[in-house]
Amino acid sequence: MSDEPQSTLTHAVPERAEPQVAGETVLELAGVTVELGARRILDDVGFRLKAGELTGLIGSNGAGKTTLLRVILGLLEPTRGTVTVNGADVGRSVGYVPQKFMLDPDLPVRARDLVALGIDGQRLGVARPSRERRERVARMLGAVGAADFADARVGRLSGGEQQRVLIAHALISHPSLLLLDEPLANLDLHSARAVVELLARIAREQRIAVMISAHEMNALLPVMDRVVYLADGRAACGRAEDVVRADVLSRLYGHRVEVIRAAGRVLVVAGEGDDAEPTHPHHLDAEEH
Amino acid sequence: MQALLHAIVEPGFFADGAVQTAAALGGVVAVVAGLIGVFTVIRSQAFAGHALSDIGSAGGSSAYLIGLAPLWGFVGISVLAAAAMERIGVQRARGRDVATGVVLGVGFALASLFLYLGMTYHNASGEIPTILFGSVFTLSASDLPLVMGLGAVALLVVLTLYRPLLLASVSPELAAARGVRVRLVGGAYLLALAITVALCDLTIGAILSTALLVGPAAAALRLTGRPHRAALLAAGISLACTWLGLLLAWDSFYWPPLRHGWPVSFFIVTLVLIAYLAAGALARGQTKRG
Numbered sequence: 056m057s058d059e060p061q062s063t064l065t066h067a068v069p070e071r072a073e074p075q076v077a078g079e080t081v082l083e084l085a086g087v088t089v090e091l092g093a094r095r096i097l098d099d100v101g102f103r104l105k106a107g108e109l110t111g112l113i114g115s116n117g118a119g120k121t122t123l124l125r126v127i128l129g130l131l132e133p134t135r136g137t138v139t140v141n142g143a144d145v146g147r148s149v150g151y152v153p154q155k156f157m158l159d160p161d162l163p164v165r166a167r168d169l170v171a172l173g174i175d176g177q178r179l180g181v182a183r184p185s186r187e188r189r190e191r192v193a194r195m196l197g198a199v200g201a202a203d204f205a206d207a208r209v210g211r212l213s214g215g216e217q218q219r220v221l222i223a224h225a226l227i228s229h230p231s232l233l234l235l236d237e238p239l240a241n242l243d244l245h246s247a248r249a250v251v252e253l254l255a256r257i258a259r260e261q262r263i264a265v266m267i268s269a270h271e272m273n274a275l276l277p278v279m280d281r282v283v284y285l286a287d288g289r290a291a292c293g294r295a296e297d298v299v300r301a302d303v304l305s306r307l308y309g310h311r312v313e314v315i316r317a318a319g320r321v322l323v324v325a326g327e328g329d330d331a332e333p334t335h336p337h338h339l340d341a342e343e344h
Numbered sequence: 345m346q347a348l349l350h351a352i353v354e355p356g357f358f359a360d361g362a363v364q365t366a367a368a369l370g371g372v373v374a375v376v377a378g379l380i381g382v383f384t385v386i387r388s389q390a391f392a393g394h395a396l397s398d399i400g401s402a403g404g405s406s407a408y409l410i411g412l413a414p415l416w417g418f419v420g421i422s423v424l425a426a427a428a429m430e431r432i433g434v435q436r437a438r439g440r441d442v443a444t445g446v447v448l449g450v451g452f453a454l455a456s457l458f459l460y461l462g463m464t465y466h467n468a469s470g471e472i473p474t475i476l477f478g479s480v481f482t483l484s485a486s487d488l489p490l491v492m493g494l495g496a497v498a499l500l501v502v503l504t505l506y507r508p509l510l511l512a513s514v515s516p517e518l519a520a521a522r523g524v525r526v527r528l529v530g531g532a533y534l535l536a537l538a539i540t541v542a543l544c545d546l547t548i549g550a551i552l553s554t555a556l557l558v559g560p561a562a563a564a565l566r567l568t569g570r571p572h573r574a575a576l577l578a579a580g581i582s583l584a585c586t587w588l589g590l591l592l593a594w595d596s597f598y599w600p601p602l603r604h605g606w607p608v609s610f611f612i613v614t615l616v617l618i619a620y621l622a623a624g625a626l627a628r629g630q631t632k633r634g
């Protein structure tokens with residue numbers, strides 16, 4: 056396939072000054088609670104993300120995925136709790152691909168320009184053009200398989216093409232953490248698999264902690280190291296096989312759910328009866344401490 | 345060369361002092377309008393720009409009432425109105441039209457009041473068409489330093505904020521995630537827009553100034569998909585329309601029916617429209633060939 060990413064990212068991105076130690080904690084959330092108005096959107100959420108790992112942030116519509124990502128980015132102040140990125144406060148070392156992305160087709164911004172804005176779009180003034188800069192952008196576009204439409208206006212690209220350009224925009228500044236909000240929502244099965252594989256490779260090869268939100272976990276199952284499962288604002292975290300279990304998810308939802316596995320896919324469905332354990336279990340971590 | 349020029353242009357065009365002043369003032373304003381206007385179009389703030397210029401007529405007429413130069417009235421009211429729009433929420437996609445509409449309504453009410461007072465008590469009927477439709481030929485060379493200063497402020501704001509402004513115009517969310525203070529950047533842009541609109545009010549009049557702000561930018565955006573090029577191209581189109589407009593207006597002194605000269609703003613705005621249509625045709629040609 057010509058749209059499969061060809062080159063590898065280690066080639067695309069110069070090595071970082073300090074290579075990270077395997078499994079170093081990149082992000083830590085503790086006791087994060089978000090109340091908007093009278094509603095509690097997130098309730099005592101805590102987990103860690105490690106370098107080189109790909110984590111799925113799973114939850115149905117309205118579960119609080121976008122809210123959680125906005126808290127991590129520092130766009131939303133939590134009511135309680137702390138967010139620590141790289142041992143420091145949230146810096147600019149976080150790459151982000153937002154959920155809804157509708158661009159004006161007439162916007163005079165090529166894919167190439169948007170990726171270049173990923174290098175230093177927050178700085179004042181006009182960027183000084185240089186060959187090094189151009190080549191860096193071109194390598195990044197190549198690495199996400201976006202070289203073919205690098206000169207098209209971003210607003211005129213398809214959803215999947217825009218997704219790749221945005222990933223390049225987020226990655227080019229060497230973040231230690233990459234957050235993607237529903238990146239697979241607009242993709243067909245083939246493109247979704249290509250993007251998931253690309254992200255998994257980015258996580259491994261660049262030692263980046265990657266977090267992908269999704270309301271449907273099956274596309275992520277083959278590559279997901281860990282899962283943060285959100286329901287009613289509360290989270291269960293750990294390895295997929297430890298979290299995606301009837302007992303853990305029943306406690307999380309506060310009512311009985313079944314986890315059905317068939318043909319390598321997982322389905323979470325509401326169960327019969329209502330014999331779940333009491334709600335508000337505060338230690339849902341299925342993680343082995 | 346001289347002979348050729350004289351054959352197409354009435355003699356005296358390049359030697360006349362008023363023409364030189366008009367060319368300098370109109371040129372500065374045209375370049376500023378083109379560059380700033382590109383962001384106005386990208387940010388879908390054309391309506392806000394138009395409202396600011398309509399409100400400018402209140403500023404121009406009130407300045408006349410209290411004996412100030414119209415430019416001070418244009419700038420003062422435009423910046424005030426921009427601040428009001430920002431407070432009401434012009435930066436939110438959904439609040440934009442509401443904020444603009446509210447401020448526009450108040451502005452029109454003030455404008456009609458001041459124009460009425462001006463006509464009744466000051467016999468200003470000669471000034472009013474100038475405020476509404478502008479006349480770059482009536483400006484004096486002493487306006488030039490102030491116009492250049494204000495233009496420089498607007499350009500400086502946009503050049504300083506270029507990258508964050510562009511990113512925030514593409515997606516406020518992406519910009520915010522990179523630590524850009526989106527609202528501050530948008531507010532600063534609104535200030536630059538208000539100044540630019542005031543300058544356009546001065547040269548081509550409060551009613552027509554949106555055309556100079558948005559027209560060349562819209563034409564440029566049809567022709568190029570690159571941000572720097574769009575800005576430079578818009579400035580170029582705007583400058584060409586302004587200068588050509590001056591030339592035609594000068595020439596029109598000898599045209600029927602009045603032998604009195606047609607209004608220069610008419611020519612500039614018409615040329616902008618032609619440029620916009622031509623850019624559309626060119627762009628369609630490009631896509632057909634490509």
Ligand SMILES: Nc1ncnc2c1ncn2[C@@H]1O[C@H](COP(=O)(O)OP(=O)(O)OP(=O)(O)O)[C@@H](O)[C@H]1O
Nearest residue numbers: 091092096114115116117118119120121122123270
């Ligand atoms: N600004 C706000 N004020 C009040 N409530 C809000 C606000 N933003 C989000 N919410 C609520 O918070 C809840 C979680 O929203 P969020 O966008 O995080 O869900 P999500 O998991 O991303 O859903 P989706 O899969 O649909 O994107 C929703 O019920 C939403 O109504």
Ligand SMILES: [Mg+2]
Nearest residue numbers: 120121154236
């Ligand atoms: Mg969401």
